[in-house]
Amino acid sequence: MQSQKLDALLAEHWPSTLVASTPELAATGLGDRALTAGVRSGKLLRLRRGAYVRTVDWRRRKPWEREILRIQAHACSTSGQATYSHLSAARLHGCPDWEGGPQVHVTTPFSPAQASSGADVVAHGGPLNPEEITEVPAPWGGRVRVTSLERTVIDCARTLAFEAAVVIADQALRRGADPGILQHFLDSGRITRGARRLRQVLAAMDKRSESVGETRTRLLLHKLGIQEPVLQLEVETPIGTFRAETSEARCSVAGQQRNSGPGTCFCRREGFAMR
Numbered sequence: 114m115q116s117q118k119l120d121a122l123l124a125e126h127w128p129s130t131l132v133a134s135t136p137e138l139a140a141t142g143l144g145d146r147a148l149t150a151g152v153r154s155g156k157l158l159r160l161r162r163g164a165y166v167r168t169v170d171w172r173r174r175k176p177w178e179r180e181i182l183r184i185q186a187h188a189c190s191t192s193g194q195a196t197y198s199h200l201s202a203a204r205l206h207g208c209p210d211w212e213g214g215p216q217v218h219v220t221t222p223f224s225p226a227q228a229s230s231g232a233d234v235v236a237h238g239g240p241l242n243p244e245e246i247t248e249v250p251a252p253w254g255g256r257v258r259v260t261s262l263e264r265t266v267i268d269c270a271r272t273l274a275f276e277a278a279v280v281i282a283d284q285a286l287r288r289g290a291d292p293g294i295l296q297h298f299l300d301s302g303r304i305t306r307g308a309r310r311l312r313q314v315l316a317a318m319d320k321r322s323e324s325v326g327e328t329r330t331r332l333l334l335h336k337l338g339i340q341e342p343v344l345q346l347e348v349e350t351p352i353g354t355f356r357a358e359t360s361e362a363r364c365s366v367a368g369q370q371r372n373s374g375p376g377t378c379f380c381r382r383e384g385f386a387m388r
Contacts, residue, residue, distance in 0.1 A: 271307030
């Protein structure tokens with residue numbers, strides 16, 4: 114198929130979603146021949162069996178947006194029946210992560226055969242109580258089933274590196290995760306494997322951290338034995354309150370009248386705001 118003809122065909126018949134399944138594409142007039150030609154020419158990417166995205170759309174997306182597209186590809190190729198958990202649930206809850214990897218995580222009541230799930234999927238087996246499952250709006254439309262914020266923190270704490278797990282925990286707290294429920298997982302004795310790692314994450318989490326950078330900075334300073342930082346430092350200036358964050362640096366207003374003139378805040382990035 115000629116390149117220009119294929120471009121026109123994809124532009125005319127591609128559905129409204131970024132990622133589309135084989136049946137969705139066939140319904141719009143893009144059959145196997147067009148999909149094969151699209152993949153061979155590099156105009157289409159097959160994210161997984163039965164799910165495609167246009168290469169131009171993929172390249173325009175930031176790395177963390179691509180991870181959501183991978184989850185969308187899994188959802189549209191499996192009829193949206195999965196319960197997303199661990200890092201995938203964190204992403205669908207809107208929690209930014211740190212170097213989590215591209216795999217899609219799902220949890221099933223039984224121990225699944227990894228080979229049957231696909232190379233792009235990490236399948237976890239284990240029971241989930243009804244209150245540990247919820248639905249959230251999917252970025253691509255509709256709703257998707259995920260583990261609750263609290264269960265997501267628990268699973269990430271047991272499977273991710275400490276720093277990455279605390280990043281998720283901080284973000285989950287900011288989105289409403291209940292510290293009491295998290296602590297109950299430990300106190301009830303329900304968590305056996307990974308309990309020590311979970312305890313460390315719960316002790317380190319802090320909902321005042323607004324970004325991945327703030328969490329990582331806070332953990333680094335603690336590791337170096339430096340006094341705990343002020344996560345949100347408010348500085349009064351002639352033009353109002355300026356808030357400096359830990360991941361930024363300290364806002365210096367000393368000599369602002371001298372250096373910048375009346376009514377202007379002169380700020381320098383020169384270290385971290387400390388108590």
